[in-house]
Amino acid sequence: MSLRLSTVILPVRRWHEGGRDQWLRAEQLGFHTAYSYDHLSWRSFRDGPWFGALPTLTAAATVTERLRLGTLVTSPNFRHPVTLAKELISLDDVSGGRVTLGIGAGGNGFDATALGQEPWTPRERADRFAEFVPLLDRLLTEDVVTHQGVFYSADEVRNIPGCVQRPRLPFAVAATGPRGLKLAAAHGQAWVTTGDPKLYETGTPEQSLAAIRTQLDKLAKACADIGRDVEPMEKILLTGFTPERNTVLESLDAFVDFAGRHRELGFTEIVIHAPIPDSVFAADEAVFEKIATEALGQLGA
Template identity: 85%
Template sequence: MTLRLSTVILPVHRWHEGGRDRWLRAEELGFHAAYTYDHLSWRSFRDGPWFGALPTLTAAATATERMRLGTLVTSPNFRHPVTLAKELISLDDISGGRVTLGIGAGGNGFDATVLGREPWTPRERADRFGEFLPLLDRLLTEDAVTLRGTHYSADEARNIPGCVQRPRLPFAVAATGPRGLKLAARHGQAWVTTGDPKIFEEGTPEQSVEAIRGQIERLGKACAEIGRDTAELDKILLTGFTPDRGRPLESLDAFVDFAGRHQELGVTEIVIHWPIDDSDFAADQAVFEKIATEAVARLG
């Protein structure tokens, strides 16, 4: 299968001061998809401009024509399935059925405390995600849903006419633990990884490849348990969080080598960050665009 190349455009620019231009350029460069983070703020960008994901994607949907759009990723940290479903159905309609929902359990960053609560433990996050995702699945596929859950409920939630994409827009589920992988196997049309965060600081690229190989194997086992072929799921790698850091974007050859090693593992889509000066995602724009236009052909 031909490797797909996508980008993620962080929402750090005013729409009419460079924001719109980046989404248009991403489509011109031929990216399969352009995603954005669904956070209220994020790490080193916390004290600077940061705009909302779904309004940004809605604007991108009206500005572009072909490229897929999505979150990478949404989480329950500040979302509720009922309100999120309504917004996603609207976005899917506006985009003409070009939306993918990247979704995961969330983490302990700024989003976890901004609403004035203590951050959830890993088990609490897994418990909530285990309710959130199945309910969201129902909300996007059924006209009316009523459910009483431990963490999330819906009372005759209406979502007519549903998604343009049938039976609903695709889920790309970010997961590495056993419970998350089971959710990806059952509800996902794609699976997302950033690698193994435990080896980000001191690990090697070779160790990272083996870690991702292990994740894909565990995903395969989770699929087998429910009688699903793991080949049905796209495998998406969001780059920038492996020990390689930004090195794959230093040259076309470096990226082709990096992408080829992950393509051999079964990764079907690689996502690279749109360059942002003076950040962890700084990169040469000309090299970035060369990768966008030439790397897939080099990889065959």
């Protein structure tokens, strides 16, 4: 498969004060997909502007024509499959079938307690995710769904006419543990990783590559266990969380080297954050645009 380059646009700007322009520029630069985090707030941005992912993506759908749009990622932390399915079908319709749902089990961030609940343990998150994904799959593919589960229920829920994309919009499942990888194998059109979080602070690029290679091997086994060929599955790397996070966007050459090494592992899509000044995603806008327009050519992609 050829390598694609995508971006993440965090929803931190008012639509009419630079937000709209970012999505237009992403299309002009030729990115394959522009994603947004589906959070209520996020880490260092918690006390500043932060808008909703799905309304932002809907607005972006109305001002772009070719750019794919997606979440990276949506989780059960504050989403319910029934209401999420209705919103996704609507977004897929507005965009003309350009939506990818990045979906994961969620974590211990601000979203985890925003609705007043106690934070879930890793096991509880995995339990919910294991019910969330199959039910959402049904809600996006079947006209009428009834389900009585441990965590989620649906009572004669109707989702007509369904997605523009058939049988439904694609899932990009973020997972590294055994249960999550089984869900990716069973329901994902793509798999997402950020690398190994244990290597974020003190790991080396070589250790990171080895850890990601192990993740890919586990994904291949999860697919083989259900008789699925892992090769055609899209593999997406969200950058910014590996040991090279501070150098990937320093120069075109640095990015090409990074992307080339990960393409050799089998990745089909590399995602970079649009620069945000004075934040963990600060970067030179000119270098970012140079990467967007020239990197794939240098990689022969």
